[in-house]
Every structure is written in C-alpha cells, then in structure tokens.
Amino acid sequence: xxxxxxxxxxxxxxxxxxxxxxxxxxxxxxxxxxxxxxxxxxxxxxxxxxxxxxxxxxxxxxxxxxxxxxxxxxxxxxxxxxxxxxxxxxxxxxxxxxxxxxxxxxxxxxxxxxxxxxxxxxxxxxxxxxxxxxxxxxxxxxxxxxxxxxxxxxxxxx
Numbered sequence: 001x002x003x004x005x006x007x008x009x010x011x012x013x014x015x016x017x018x019x020x021x022x023x024x025x026x027x028x029x030x031x032x033x034x035x036x037x038x039x040x041x042x043x044x045x046x047x048x049x050x051x052x053x054x055x056x057x058x059x060x061x062x063x064x065x066x067x068x069x070x071x072x073x074x075x076x077x078x079x080x081x082x083x084x085x086x087x088x089x090x091x092x093x094x095x096x097x098x099x100x101x102x103x104x105x106x107x108x109x110x111x112x113x114x115x116x117x118x119x120x121x122x123x124x125x126x127x128x129x130x131x132x133x134x135x136x137x138x139x140x141x142x143x144x145x146x147x148x149x150x151x152x153x154x155x156x157x158x
Contacts, residue, residue, distance in 0.1 A: 005120055007061045011094040013102070013128045015135060020085040021095050022139035025146060027081040039150035041075035045093075046143055047150075049100055058120050059097050067093045098122070102129045103140050 028042055039047070045067060052059060068089045071078050082092045102125040108115070110133070129136050 004060045004062065005058060007064060008059050008094065008097050008101075009120055009122055011098050011125075012122070013095060013098050013125050013132075013136075015132055017087065017091055017095045018099070018132065018135055018139050020087045021092060021099075022135075022142055023085040024078070024081045024087070024092065025139075025142050027084055028077065029146075031077060033153075039154070040146065041071070041078040042081075042143070043146050043150045045071070045078070046096065046100075046147055049096060059101070064090065064093050064097070098125050099129070099136065099140060102126050103136060106130050106133065107137075 025042060028040055033040075049059075049063075049067075052063075071082070071089050071093070079089060082089055087095075101121045105121055105126060106129040109130075
C-alpha cells in the first residue's frame with residue numbers, strides 16, 4: 001500500500017453512507033438542470049475520479065483533500081445536498097473512492113472474471129460490496145445513469 005493512500009485504504013464502507021451517497025444523487029435530480037454543456041457537480045466528480053483509472057493513476061489522500069475543497073469551495077448545490085443527506089463532504093468523497101475501487105472488482109467476480117484486486121482496494125470494502133450488492137449496485141447504477149445522461153446532453157442529445 002502506498003503511504004500516501006492510507007486514508008483511502010483505511011476507509012470502510014457502510015450501508016448508511018452508501019444510501020446517503022445515493023440520496024445526494026436523488027436530491028440533485030430534483031434541481032433544475034444547468035446549461036447543457038455543464039455536467040452536474042456530482043457527475044463531474046465521479047467522472048474525474050473514474051479518469052484516474054483511465055490514466056492508471058491510483059487514488060492518493062491528497063485527492064481527498066482536493067475534492068473536499070473543490071466541493072465546499074465551488075459547488076454549493078452539491079455541498080448542500082451532501083449536508084442534507086447527513087454526510088460530511090469527506091465521507092462523501094471517501095465513499096465514492098471506496099466504491100469506485102471495490103465495485104468493479106466485485107462486478108467482474110459476479111460475471112465469472114476472477115483476478116486479483118488492485119492493492120489499494122480494501123478487503124473489508126470488497127466483502128461489504130459483495131454482501132450489500134443490491135444496494136451498492138443500485139446506487140452505482142443510479143450515478144452511472146446520470147453520467148450517461150450528461151454525456152448525451154454534451155453530445156447534443158445524440
């Protein structure tokens with residue numbers, strides 16, 4: 001484990017936090033849409049985090065601090081939704097990171113593709129995702145549907 005990823009590796013998913021992260025998505029669903037070229041802040045955050053995988057960049061603890069500062073300093077609608085859902089911004093970011101690390105590993109395993117998880121994935125979080133698959137899959141699907149919707153909007157509805 002990288003010494004600059006201890007907080008991320010040590011973070012443990014909970015059913016309550018997964019439900020609250022999904023609640024944030026639902027709260028933002030009720031807000032009027034922004035300009036067509038601008039994705040929602042929760043969607044933008046998820047895409048930025050997912051891009052780490054595309055560039056084979058492991059998560060680092062400094063990213064947690066950067067994301068928390070970015071949300072609290074520049075995305076008041078997301079910060080308010082997080083607070084309304086009963087989460088701290090830090091727990092929101094860490095829950096997303098933990099889910100993005102563990103969810104694909106468990107999803108592949110459920111599809112019969114078994115390979116060793118990356119070293120930055122907590123065994124506890126893998127076990128949590130396996131044992132709470134329904135709730136986790138629902139929350140991740142909910143968010144990924146918003147990402148796909150934002151992509152369609154940015155491409156002019158194609």
